[in-house]
Amino acid sequence: MRSPPETSELDTPSRILMGPGPSMIHPRVLRAMSTQALGYMDPSFLEIMDDIQELLRYTFQTDNEWTLATSGTGTAAMETAIGNLLEPGETMLVRTTAYWGDRMAQMARRVGGDVASLDVSPTEPLDPADVREAFEAHDVDVFGICHADTTTGIRQPNMSELVDIAREHDAYTIADCVTSLSGVPVHVDDWGVDVAYGSPQKCLSSTPGATPLTINERAREKIEARDSDPASWYLDLNLLMEYWGDERNYHHTPPTTPYYGLREALRLVAEEGLENRWERHRRVAGELKAGLEDMGLEMAAAEEHWLPSLNTVRVPDGVDDTAVIQFLMDEYDIEIASGLGELDGEIWRIGCMGYSARRQNVACLLTAMQDALE
Numbered sequence: 268m269r270s271p272p273e274t275s276e277l278d279t280p281s282r283i284l285m286g287p288g289p290s291m292i293h294p295r296v297l298r299a300m301s302t303q304a305l306g307y308m309d310p311s312f313l314e315i316m317d318d319i320q321e322l323l324r325y326t327f328q329t330d331n332e333w334t335l336a337t338s339g340t341g342t343a344a345m346e347t348a349i350g351n352l353l354e355p356g357e358t359m360l361v362r363t364t365a366y367w368g369d370r371m372a373q374m375a376r377r378v379g380g381d382v383a384s385l386d387v388s389p390t391e392p393l394d395p396a397d398v399r400e401a402f403e404a405h406d407v408d409v410f411g412i413c414h415a416d417t418t419t420g421i422r423q424p425n426m427s428e429l430v431d432i433a434r435e436h437d438a439y440t441i442a443d444c445v446t447s448l449s450g451v452p453v454h455v456d457d458w459g460v461d462v463a464y465g466s467p468q469k470c471l472s473s474t475p476g477a478t479p480l481t482i483n484e485r486a487r488e489k490i491e492a493r494d495s496d497p498a499s500w501y502l503d504l505n506l507l508m509e510y511w512g513d514e515r516n517y518h519h520t521p522p523t524t525p526y527y528g529l530r531e532a533l534r535l536v537a538e539e540g541l542e543n544r545w546e547r548h549r550r551v552a553g554e555l556k557a558g559l560e561d562m563g564l565e566m567a568a569a570e571e572h573w574l575p576s577l578n579t580v581r582v583p584d585g586v587d588d589t590a591v592i593q594f595l596m597d598e599y600d601i602e603i604a605s606g607l608g609e610l611d612g613e614i615w616r617i618g619c620m621g622y623s624a625r626r627q628n629v630a631c632l633l634t635a636m637q638d639a640l641e
């Protein structure tokens with residue numbers, strides 16, 4: 268017999284989370300998540316799901332009937348979107364040079380799709396002229412766009428224009444709104460995107476595990492008319508919607524506690540109001556940006572593409588980026604992150620999301636940063 272390992276009751280350090288996610292969980296969300304479980308067919312639980320759907324429609328600004336929470340993290344929602352919308356042999360257009368675009372491309376290939384690469388700089392927003400050119404060069408079925416890039420801190424403008432280009436070519440659009448949903452304006456119906464997903468653990472300040480996803484009628488019709496079933500049974504939207512829709516057929520046991528958390532997080536969005544929430548992110552992150560610039564630091568993203576929920580700051584010459592990150596953690600209990608991929612060592616990534624997006628956190632971070640750089 269193997270003997271039981273020695274462990275102690277959970278006792279985590281108290282951190283201020285200002286990295287690229289997760290953000291700090293709102294206390295009301297934490298309270299909701301300490302609620303006892305319910306069976307997945309309990310009428311009270313089904314009501315919670317209905318609430319989540321209605322609140323998500325508000326948060327995404329959509330009337331889409333197919334609006335749900337996927338069991339898993341943002342990557343699961345991304346894989347659900349691609350695995351259902353793209354059929355084997357079809358072509359997906361993505362910016363393969365960017366971190367999230369590359370992840371989308373890998374998923375597209377795994378479901379038997381072809382990838383058309385938008386081989387453009389990952390540190391600039393997509394230019395509609397490049398997108399149009401790519402659509403003219405390839406027979407594209409699905410176009411993937413990252414609305415808010417957590418690796419570069421850039422917000423993609425012209426969403427409607429990009430979607431229109433796809434529509435003119437009879438293609439469908441998937442928008443990654445993981446780092447934008449509820450932090451900066453997202454208008455799913457006005458943009459006309461066919462599928463969009465967000466994240467519970469970024470600007471919503473809930474826990475990973477139940478991820479927002481919405482699909483419009485046009486995409487739904489394509490998914491319902493597929494020639495072959497999606498490769499993943501777990502992420503098959505036609506089956507999932509039999510549980511989220513009127514049939515209420517068992518598919519898999521939903522992650523109860525993350526649903527409770529997501530519902531409360533979305534209620535907080537509704538109470539604050541989307542416009543106020545966007546304005547708060549802009550104002551608080553604006554103070555952060557101004558404070559960093561006053562210290563002589565330079566923001567990596569251009570002002571016009573700045574993403575308040577994720578601020579990228581250039582590491583000054585001669586400064587060890589990881590030493591600063593460690594100092595903030597050791598001395599101030601603050602988490603920020605280094606750059607990913609090509610930007611490793613070049614930038615810091617400072618999140619300002621949801622419950623973390625508060626003036627007291629920004630003031631603390633600015634003090635800590637000043638101290639670290641002295």
Ligand code: PLP
Nearest residue numbers: 340341342367415417443445446
């Ligand atoms: N898309 C973007 C833009 C992200 O920033 C992330 C994670 O940070 C993901 C997708 C993947 O989400 P997750 O890590 O929750 O699976």
